[in-house]
Amino acid sequence: MTRFADFTPQGVIPATLLMLDADLAIDRDATRKHVRECALVPGVSAVTVNGHASEVHACTFAEQECILADALDEVGDRVPVINGVYADGSIEAARIAAMAQRQGASALLVFPPNSMAMGGQLRPEMALAHFARIADATDLPLICFQYPMASGLGYPFDTLLRLFDTVPTIRAIKDWSNDAMLHEKHIRTFQNLARPVNVLTTHSAWLMASLALGANGLLSGAGSVIVDLQVALFRAVKAQDLRRAQAINDRIYPLAQAFYAQPFLDMHNRMKEALVLLGRTGQAYVRPPLVKLPAAEIERLREALQAAGVTRELALASAA
Helix, strand or coil: CCCCCCCCCCEEEEECCCCECCCCCECHHHHHHHHHHHHCCCCECCEEECCHHHCHHHCCHHHHHHHHHHHHHHHCCCCCEEEEECCCCHHHHHHHHHHHHHHCCCEEEECCCHHHCCCHHHCHHHHHHHHHHHHHHCCCCEEEEECCHHHCCCCCHHHHHHHHHHCCCEEEEEECCCCHHHHHHHHHHHCCCCCCCEEEECCHHHHHHHHHCCCCEEEECCHHHHHHHHHHHHHHHHCCCHHHHHHHHHHHHHHHHHHCCCCHHHHHHHHHHHHHHCCCCCCCCCCCCCCCCCHHHHHHHHHHHHHHCCCHHHHHHHHC
16 A cells, blocks of 8 residues: 555655675564655655666566565555566566556656667657556556667657656656756656646756756655755755855765766765765665775775765765
């Protein structure tokens, strides 16, 4: 049963990390602690599990089910929990969606199937079939994860409009178009439809600029470390307080530069290491093919945290 039946995806939504032990099994206690620390920051509107940030690509169905169950048990009576739907096949995606609704998730973040990378943009009926299959399995609000068009997994603008018309439970997109002009077009168009579709930016490398365009929320892995700063920035932009927004962005900047440096795929690996440096978790294990960061890069993360004024003492005090 859905615990927040009227939930509309909007506002500040951190995407949580997955804590592992030395054997690369899920450290359930550490993960629950992390989810709680992200979800219960004042101003957070929901929390996401089983997304990119939690290495969903490397998790079995049973593990995803356990991750969601633990998150719901830990914070599900306080904030909506969004569950990722990551699968290359639509039948498996529908199975994940149905499981998430049974467990009590409040919305679903639907990833594009990697199987569409080799020309799926030319076959919009594939996207329509994928979302229709998921919508047949659940009536939860859906968030469409919009990838960059250059990836081969982004949905063309007209395809998105067709999706919204065909699948009315799509209530938001997580916009990673990585194209400022297209991102603004999404915001101006989708949020003003007869049945509005919120744009949740995940352009965390240029978050202030993205929010200033008018996005109604953000869904970000960086929220696993700095969700308090993201809340403050979102509120300042909404209040049209440019001076305050710039001051907050000045703090976020060094961390955005560190987290989203090349290789981009290490971004969530870096966030785990940041939590270790902040004393918010014990170890930063990742499942292969991800590998441990070199010592020099961990030191750069330490310097970025210091430059942002995000210290171990402040992190421990806020978690107490």
